[in-house]
Amino acid sequence: MVNAGRLWKRLMELGEIGAQESGGITRFSFTAEERQAKELVARYMKEAGLFVREDAAGNLIGRREGSDADASVVLTGSHIDTVPSGGKFDGSLGVLAAIEALQTMQEQGISTTHPIEVVAFTDEEGSRFGFGMIGSRAVAGTLRSEHLKYTDVDGITIADAMKSANLSPDRLDEAARLPNQVKAYIELHIEQGIVLESIGHPVGLVTGIAGPLWQQFTIKGQAGHAGATPMNLRRDPLQSATELMGYIYAETRKFPNAVATIGKIQTLPGGVNVIPGQVQFSLDLRDVEEAERDKLEGRIRDYAGEVCRKYGTELTLELMQRVAPAPSSLEVKEAIAAAGKLAGLPDPLPELVSGAGHDGMQFNGLWPLGMIFVRSRNGISHHPEEWSSKEDCGLGAEVLHHALLLLAK
Incomplete structure (x- = not known):
């Protein structure tokens, strides 16, 4: 079993960075708040026994090696940037739950054939520049130099902001992954809607993402x-x-x-x-x-x-x-469904569509992808009152843990 208490403690700790008197959190890309958040998440990754690095787009990556050095990698993760005055769970839960899943493998002495990498993607929300999913676009190889001309309210371009964060915009191609380098991508995220709550289920299987x-x-x-x-x-x-x-x-x-x-x-x-x-x-x-x-x-x-x-x-x-809608692949859906059984959840897991966009959309057509949703209280998201319970977060992380083992076996 994953350590739900440890996951919850980390969620609350990360939620203090960028916290405002209103109760919301503001962490924009390439800012001091984001850097502080990255340093904290990197510490969690190291505690999980992961090798930590930051790629050319500013994506923070924690890697757990597999037994086959030449095997393709299973990617998982989400983002840690927020909308203005956002909540503690959007994006952050996916990153921290993935770290928790890998730390559980480490503590239990479980090995996998394929390596697994947790990625905290740069600027999924697009709040600062009006152009989102910068990090996942870079991984997909679709981030172009013209995209870096978007500006924030102060006229600072993405390229200039990257330079201020000691990143080199002219090296973005180094962040791209080839299709044969990735076995699959799976992301855990809060639902940001009321479907799971309305049917009384803590965890759901996402069949696709609206574009x-x-x-x-x-x-x-x-x-x-x-x-x-x-x-x-x-x-x-x-x-x-x-x-x-x-x-x-x-x-x-x-x-x-x-x-x-x-x-x-x-x-x-x-x-x-x-x-x-x-x-x-x-x-x-x-x-x-x-x-x-x-x-x-x-x-x-x-x-x-x-x-x-x-x-x-x-x-x-x-x-x-x-962005084109992104259907979940059969391989990843089957892994999530089987993981739900292993986690002791009612079978089958409820299926639902994501109306919100996610980093995984950028990988549509490149490698298999899929998502797990965790119940959101009252469907509230992008708001200080955004909330998912400790128990639901733990169950979601448990499903992710088993799904990763099935995909990376």
Whole structure:
């Protein structure tokens, strides 16, 4: 059995780094808080008997060797960065549960044929730069130099932030893994939803991950005095934006599995008594079916053009990321299902889809992948009240432990 108490203690310790008076945690990539968190997690990895290194993208890696030096590696892990004022469990549980699983193997003298590596991936959330999954993209070999031009609110690029963290952006190719170097990827994560809680199960098997599509809409009009410009003579980009936002929400509800989120809005110049000259807003669009997501995207784009023509405003669309949905592989699903039995959980484990994006999406088509979900209280995530119980976290880690042994045997 894994040591649930040790796992819980580490979760709480890690949760102190970046903690705010509000109760939330803020740990952005390439910051002092992230560095402190990495040093703590590296210490846990060493306590588990792992060889620890950091790759060219800043991914923190702990490796447990297998009996076959030439065998492909089984990857597991998640991330330790957060959204602004996030919770203690998102990402962190997957990293720490993986360390706990390997430490249990070490303490029990269990050997595997394949090596196993725990990875704390760099910047999964995308909170700082508006461009996420930096570390997993690098491992997949899909992180490009143009991606490093994204900036944070202070105008600092990803490339400059990497340099400040003593990383070399021109060496990113060193972080990439070839398909034949990896046997499988498995990730433990909190559900961030209410499916498991609603059916009374602590752990679930993820059948696939919905693909996120991120776009930035920029609508330009004519700034002017709020009191001196009649309504019928205005070219107000906010009027175009609000009508478009209403359409986005209404149209998305027509698609059973689609979700749309407008998370960032900015008006310029931003005066109380000034008609905006420009409005920018983000759109996060997701569906487990890529064709359905793309159909919805097309409808939104067409309507955006119509509403801007209607109000005499100009539209610019920037694609920030487009990730295909990632189905879990049969091999990893079977390992998780068998692990659930070995952990003493009701058989079969409940199956569910992940509406949230995860690092494993970047590995779709490269090597087998799959996920384990742990029950979330009230489905709350990306919030200080995010919570999964000590018992559920321990059960999830136990399932991960057995799944890793089956995949790396």
